[in-house]
Amino acid sequence: MNNDFSLKPLQYSSGNLEKETLIQLYKNILKPRLIEEKMLLLLRQGKVSKWFSGIGQEAIAVGVTMALNDDEYILPMHRNLGVFTTRKIPLYRLFAQWQGKMSGFTKGRDRSFHFGTQQYHIVGMISHLGPQLGVADGIALASKLKNKRQVTAVFTGEGGSSEGDFHEALNVASIWQLPVMFCVENNGYGLSTPTNEQYNCVHIADRGIGYGMESHIIDGNNILEVYTKVSEIAESIRNNPHPVLLEFKTFRVRGHEEASGTKYVPQELLDLWTQKDPVENYQKFLIETGVINTVFETDIKNEINLEINEHLDVAIHEEHILCDKTSELNDVFKEFKYQSVKSNSMLKETRFVDAVSEGLKQSLERYDDLIIMGQDIAEYGGVFKITEGFVEQFGKERIRNTPICESAIIETAMGLSIAGMKAVVELQFADFISSGFNPVVNYLAKSYYRWKQNAHVVLRMPCGGDVGAGPFHSQSNEAWFTKTPGLKVVYPAFPFDAKGLLITAINDPNPVLFFEHKALYRSISQEVPADYYTLPFGEASILQTGEDVTIISYGAGVHWVLETLSKHTNISADVIDLRTLQPLDTASIFSSVKKTGKAIVLQEDSLFGGIASDISALITENCFEFLDAPVKRVASLDTPIPFAKSLEDQYLPKARFETELMALLAY
The missing domain is CATH 3.40.50.970 (Thiamin diphosphate (ThDP)-binding fold, Pyr/PP domains)
Incomplete structure (x- = not known):
């Protein structure tokens, strides 16, 4: 559980960094700490629903973000508030996000840091931790293809590094030599599970060897070490695209989220890491070296607290979201203005x-x-x-x-x-x-x-x-x-x-x-x-028209329908090839059923839970008074699909469709 780093005192070296940079690092690491302290207070007051604390880990988010250019993408996690504040996102928008208000980033549809913003080149996480690692690969691939000489940084924890997505993403990045920094915050515990129950290697950085990838171990509580080392690594990636695995040794001094508590952590371990607090130690270093004084420290804290309170007041007094069903439904998909392209070729x-x-x-x-x-x-x-x-x-x-x-x-x-x-x-x-x-x-x-x-x-x-x-x-x-x-x-x-x-x-x-x-x-x-043309989504194809029955299918099922009808030329049927299942052409379905009074839906998928069930329900709900018989569903057996020819023939609904069609017509 990183005991070697918990015993090692923080040693700062400002190197060639200018005073302005040292001060900016201080302002940036202090700001998320003060915000967090306010959020913990609001949590106790019931004004925030949940909080994942990053107290004790601020140096990583701030150091990495300051080492990157503003147009380089960062994919953070719950404990990376410093990414958002260092990128200067207006605080009222963050507060509104956490309170489910409209001026947040998700219109109240998600909470916490489950959001992104193209304006600030931040791509937020989802609760399934692994996917963002592969997403970072894609952003980095685009950068490499466009020769933009940019770095993409993506965060995960030591717990997330056990997910398959982690290994897949590192492997792809290594094979394609993508300009990605995989930043692993090793904070000792995945919720309550210690690292010795999560992986069986000394350091997560050691995994880089297996992927042919450069890797480094960095003291995640040392803001100067994080900033200087990551700046150097980022520049090397820009000049020569390649992935790098960074393991930041740190510790989570609060619970996974506040309701979890920290009873599972030995008190002596908490005490050791508390002594390595990244904010307090860096502040002490700056005062001792004369970069700042106590008056400056007080002024900066007052300035940040004033900003927090002003922006919090804006968010708190913002009206709660008014529900609008149309808006909700319209925002599921990005608007697509279909352009019909007709072919002029033979x-x-x-x-x-x-x-x-x-x-x-x-x-x-x-x-x-x-x-x-x-x-x-x-x-x-x-x-x-x-x-x-x-x-x-x-x-x-x-x-x-x-x-x-x-x-x-x-x-x-x-x-x-x-x-x-x-x-x-x-x-x-x-x-x-x-x-x-x-x-x-x-x-x-x-x-x-x-x-x-x-x-x-x-x-x-x-x-x-x-x-x-x-x-x-x-x-x-x-x-x-x-x-x-x-x-x-x-x-x-x-x-x-x-x-x-x-x-x-x-x-x-x-x-x-x-x-x-x-x-x-x-x-x-x-x-x-022969040439380029388009067809619209949501428009079924009417292959045949008739009066007796509506037959609805898609894919290979359409050909089974046509084969069956070729043997029964006396059947007068509307044959609807759906072509797209989402969006679904319900207008064509309803219009046909209202004409014929009977409907049968054929799918190759097994019966229970297939789309035929929804189509049947839609017909019943919208065309009930026009029906002369129950809507019939025909599908494959509710078994896995077998290999042997005789078993597969029995599984598929081709033969059963003819029988069921005749029964429906005779109803």
């Missing part, structure tokens, strides 16, 4: 797989800031050969092979978006998204709603069964994401739709999961325009 017979490839290629030609990432997508062309030949045309900087690390690459894509670029990530199989589930549903989906940071990311999802690939390469798992506000879900059935909708997905500034059924890749062809 049509050519095109397979589904080639339509996807063309959509990617023509988007790359149109957008220089578009990056594609995925396993084996470069020289190999991806497992389905969709990006074959792309490296020769666009280069390895834009067509990037990745390690097997879905979380880190999805997070990297988010970082690229923060830095103003676009990203497409190919998941080798849709099944593997489970290894990157957290950043999709908790980071990409929620960032715009929380603090207006969109995720300009497309996740390509080769999916589906009927190919004998078994439980881990065959899932149709779209329902995992249609449930999550903030994600768009596209699932085309034809090459024409696949190309036009993929291009639109790349144009859309919001996160899009683009499902591509593997069984359709080389089995379905269609005349498709």
